[in-house]
Amino acid sequence: MRTTSSIFALALLTGSYAIPHGQLQNRLAGIQWADCPPELNAFDPHGRTFGCGTLEVPLDYTGEIPGTLKLDLLKVPAMKESKKGSILFNWGGPGGDGVFNMASASPIVQPMTGGEHDLISWDPRGTGETLAYNCYPNATDRAATVRWHHGQFANASEAALGRTWAEGKILADDCAETLKDIGSLVGTAFTVRDMFQIVDALGEDGKLRYWGFSYGTTLGATALAMFPDRIDRAILDGVQNPMQHYHTFGDPEMYTDSDETWQEFLKACMENPNACALAKHASSAGELGEKIDRLIDNLKEEPIPAGQSIFGYSEIKGLMIGKLYYPSQYSDLADQLEWMLTRNITAFSGLSGIEDPQTVAAATSPEALFGIRCSDKVPRTDNLELVRAELEGQIYRTSTIFGDTPTNTMTACAQWHFAAKERYSGDFRVKTSSPALIIGNTWDPVTPLKSARTISELFEGSALLQHNGHGHMTIAQPSTCTSKHIADYFLTGTLPQPGTICEPDTPLFHKKPKSS
Template sequence: MSFVRNAFLVAAVVSAANALPNPKRSESSDLQWGPCPARMNFTSAYSYDCATLTVPLDYSNSTDGRTLDLQLLRVNATNQPSKGAILMNPGGPGGVGTQFVAGTTAEVQTILDGNTIPYACNDTSSSGSKKTKRQEFDIPEPTFPEDYDLLELDIDDMSMAQLVGVLQNELSDLQVVAETCAADNEEYGEYIGTAFVARDMLRIVDALGQGSLLNYWGISYGTVLGGTFAAMFPNRTGFMLLESNVNLHEYMSGAGIQARATLDANVDALFEQCMVYPEECALADDHQTVESLAQNYENLVAALDQQGIPMNDTDDEIDGGTVRNYMLSNLYNPSEWPEVAVALKVLYDGEWETFYNMSRPPKEGSYNKGTEALLGIRCGDSRLRSDNVTDLEGLIEIQLNVSRWFPLQPTLEGMTCVAWQQEAKERYNGDFQVKTQTPILVLNNAYDNITPLISARNTSSGFAESVLLVQNSYGHVPEYTPSLCTAQAIRNYFGNGTMPSNGTVCEQEVPNFLPQNWTEIYQDLNKTGSSDLTKRAYSKREVDLLHAVRSLGEKLHQFDRL
């Protein structure tokens, strides 16, 4: 079996200039760095080495002698002396972070102003004779029953009693999954919660010997981990960037209401921006308006809800759920919206086979347990449990009003954990209302499709003296739509502790519908310092910063799931 308590940590060691203040900093470390295991042979622009840190398996039981050996990976600095560690969690959770760590060295180095960045990532662990990993979970393949996707349901004409009946059947299937997962992970399943990973981070900071404060950059689920650490250890919190924020209270309660608060805004913006840049949007023509584009989409999905289109030589069909799933998956990154417009145009033209091939998920070489690992983590952290959907009717009624375009999505996401049988050994049960040693920088897109701005405001209101920075963008994570203003704010925060004014709004540099890809734009900027798509000219230093942000966004898009 596989099992991980894995924080996907990047320990970024930055050069001495503009050093991050960190009390009691020394150059001594308990870690012995050396060659990495052969299995960690992947491409990096920098050399890397590894160390092992032994931590308790169960922090809640001092008499339990079992341990985890966290495998730390460090990408070696070219600028010395270094100035201390920045741990990074790029989201997920679950999966393998070492390749992400090594593959983003150049980007993070550039964003943090040329200060070279060794990374450390706890990836592989062992406990006694068991090979184990923190925050990976053994999930049977496939996890969900094939009919779990209920996005094709037309709920307009369904009563609540009818919907509850359908959802009860799905809950019964989820109970089978939960029973199997509990049996397969009986020995370790309760040790993968976020609170234990926060304690792992504290051990890593102490072992690095570079000061008593955690400096941290957390994205998406990484804001849950960072926020939990800050709430549990406010006096050990150094510079902390929480980006694309999950509502910490809802994550722990399992309510699942706020996450999709601005999901519809992304669909609406796709149609609006299509008409702003009609020459780049396959849906636009002289006879269309924003309203007609939205109506065309609504009519198509409604028709497919009533009658799906069978696909030749398969048991599949294209129905309303197929289209909704495709849209959900492709709203994350606005630079992909032109491709979404092409796919919808294909649908409107009745080219069903073409759309079917476009909407199929990419094939993976092997079953990705990391993709499913978030179940064990999120569900173990969540307090929402029930074996009867009737108990959840009040919550479901609220969830059904979150999204016009995807009315069932919040409910389906919220139901995932209600049948779960294992509880995290430790949960943070506080109110996330603390004053940290160092003020936190909270960053969010204005219209994020899964971590909305309202969640970032919630987080910022709880951490005293924190500052909220808003990027006026759509999609998930600001890096997908680079903003020089945002990138410079991050650089200044980690470089010298300078915070932007609370509530500062940054604009993205180029529109979402592009006549050329970002690489071509970067090449133009590199040659002349300007582009027809941008509002201004840029210095070479600024061009490189924007390119690093965009490149980091592309790699986050491949890695992130929450």
């Protein structure tokens, strides 16, 4: 690992380094707002114009590197006159865009907040045009470098993990060379400080109102831990275990409910044969699962050529875990698996490839996920066996089906050269000035209810709401009950009673009736 002793020391800074509120406030010029372009305003069903803005923040909060960084922001105006301040959003990833996601998701999330707040998101450092994490100078160079990378999950073959380890080293080296001037300036702690710069620039009450999804819960948990006295409202939705984000190679707890979520898919498929193409191939969920298991094994030796793509072991695993994020896509997943079972090459050739839901939002910063996640992580090694030990000793035991899906990020992060100039290294056991609302789905493939319970126990006074739905985060399978609790919390600070469980409004494989 290439790093200087000074950077290593700075990387171990904790919340005690937090800049006092008075020093943060009004340090730089405020947000410069203007009307957003029509393509962003087009998402609003009410015909409103969103506000697009920029804010200059310190490039390096340690002060070692002078200069500023310009953040791009988007504001969705409150729906009601009685404004209660602004809510900041982070959409996860890490590496997810803030501006586009805020515009496109606003019709869904704004009613859930009660409509009395402005909603604001921004492109975090490392994403969009904000210290864009591009490890290759252009798409041509990237394609030339990665075209021979197989990106295989560890169990695709006996050689897959070793090859992926080598590919991870190449990516780590390429990013270290291309981004040597900015690589250490990207990370969660600095993004937290950017977020409070936004809070101060808004000129409201100096308190954070926040809703974070997926990795956004790690960002949110870090913000609560670093600035516990500056919290007004905070929702962590689809919770990662932040301790594992910082202190493990591959976040083993993430996969706690992955296999059970897959079993729920199979069960719902058999219960809804008219909406699930796979149902005709079995008489029970167990039999269907066995057939898919055999298909996965067969694809190791006999991948399917379809159009310009090849669908083998790793591709089907990526398809399965990705589609389990979104119950609205369960019928599509069933169709695609049915095409594989029947070797329907004609139907399958219509697919251009498998998209990773964690990286598709980061198209303008292709290596953002690696840049943020890997720079945050403390453990580094040049010994593949240490990574193998975590895979086989922890992650495979957590998920027998999807345990090898984090292979590519694990192998790159273990060999990453950059360490974020600041990492939060506390235990997240804090009491915030106002209690947080923690929400976890019962069947989430990558952010299990277990992690939500853990964080709720750490943040004193917080409440846990169990969303008894499927998919990744509450908005994947909406619930009027969950939405009411979210609105009550943002509007009045009311938290759900202990043990509250909300049911989703529609079941799996539900199809909207055709309009007459």
